[in-house]
Amino acid sequence: MPGGEAPAHNAPVTARQGAGEGARVRLRGVHRKFPGGVVALDGVELEVAAGEFVALLGPSGCGKSTLLRLVAGLDLPQEGTVQVTGAGGRLAYVFQDPHLLPWRSVQGNVELPLELAGVGRGPRREAAAAALAQVGLTDARTRYPAQLSGGMRMRASLARALVTDPRLLLLDEPFAALDELTRARLDEELYELWRRRGMTVLFVTHSLGEAVFLAQRVVVLSRRPARVVGELQVGLAGRREPALRTTAPFNDTVRRLLAMLQEGEVG
Ligand SMILES: Nc1ncnc2c1ncn2[C@@H]1O[C@H](COP(=O)(O)OP(=O)(O)OP(=O)(O)O)[C@@H](O)[C@H]1O
Ligand SMILES: [Mg+2]
Numbered sequence: 001m002p003g004g005e006a007p008a009h010n011a012p013v014t015a016r017q018g019a020g021e022g023a024r025v026r027l028r029g030v031h032r033k034f035p036g037g038v039v040a041l042d043g044v045e046l047e048v049a050a051g052e053f054v055a056l057l058g059p060s061g062c063g064k065s066t067l068l069r070l071v072a073g074l075d076l077p078q079e080g081t082v083q084v085t086g087a088g089g090r091l092a093y094v095f096q097d098p099h100l101l102p103w104r105s106v107q108g109n110v111e112l113p114l115e116l117a118g119v120g121r122g123p124r125r126e127a128a129a130a131a132l133a134q135v136g137l138t139d140a141r142t143r144y145p146a147q148l149s150g151g152m153r154m155r156a157s158l159a160r161a162l163v164t165d166p167r168l169l170l171l172d173e174p175f176a177a178l179d180e181l182t183r184a185r186l187d188e189e190l191y192e193l194w195r196r197r198g199m200t201v202l203f204v205t206h207s208l209g210e211a212v213f214l215a216q217r218v219v220v221l222s223r224r225p226a227r228v229v230g231e232l233q234v235g236l237a238g239r240r241e242p243a244l245r246t247t248a249p250f251n252d253t254v255r256r257l258l259a260m261l262q263e264g265e266v267g
Helices: 064-072 106-116 121-134 150-162 180-197 208-214 242-246 248-266
Strands: 024-033 039-048 053-057 079-085 091-094 168-172 200-205 217-221 228-233
Touching: 024 064, 024 200, 039 064, 039 228, 053 064, 053 208, 064 079, 064 091, 064 168, 064 200, 091 150, 106 121, 106 150, 121 150, 150 168, 150 180, 180 200, 180 208, 180 242, 200 208, 208 242, 208 248, 217 248, 228 248, 242 248
Parallel strands: 053 200, 053 217, 091 168, 168 200
Antiparallel strands: 024 039, 024 079, 217 228
């Protein structure tokens, strides 16, 4: 893969920086109330270090997506501050739904962010090819979204996020709609991508097992309005591999997290 020079903003995946080039995120006293009076977030404090993988866990409807949208700059808080530093505009968002354009091939969908950023055809092709290879979709690049399985669509969505070589990757329950096996496999792939590339990841989920498998740290939110009610350094030794899911330390960690989540439900 050529290591050519590319503009820092929206640089294609082939010109990526070394590992550890992640962005930092800092939320202070964040309060978000919607018109009509629903308070989604109330005094959220959160800090994510460069290159860290953090899972955000919380009950359904507590304000997880709201929090992610604020970090992405898609929404603003009424009170408090949301700071993202070191991203240089390289932020990617993966929604729960793959949101692919049905009239574009897989390759065309993955190239889209670069096209919008004005990257030329050659570098665009090359970056898309690299991103597709990373998610194992090379052979499906000429297919259309309707011709893909749910897992392949999510892979395409992930490739579209990776193509800009993000320094901050935000994922909102990306694999929740998939069957257990596909979900586990995609978790493993995402973990490997993070390990190789060192971007900062903020991953929203309501699955305890997924949070423990993927993250270095899990932040637990209360039911609405969301506040941070606990956090856990996962601290499992070694690389995250499928076999980890059946070990005692893994299950102990899941249990501790469940206790925190239940506390958040009550308190
Ligand atoms: N644009 C909006 N206008 C009004 N209310 C909203 C808006 N967006 C979200 N809400 C409300 O804010 C609360 C938090 O929503 P949010 O989508 O952040 O929760 P969530 O934790 O992501 O839920 P889920 O687990 O179901 O994805 C909900 O009660 C929701 O109905
Ligand atoms: Mg949500």
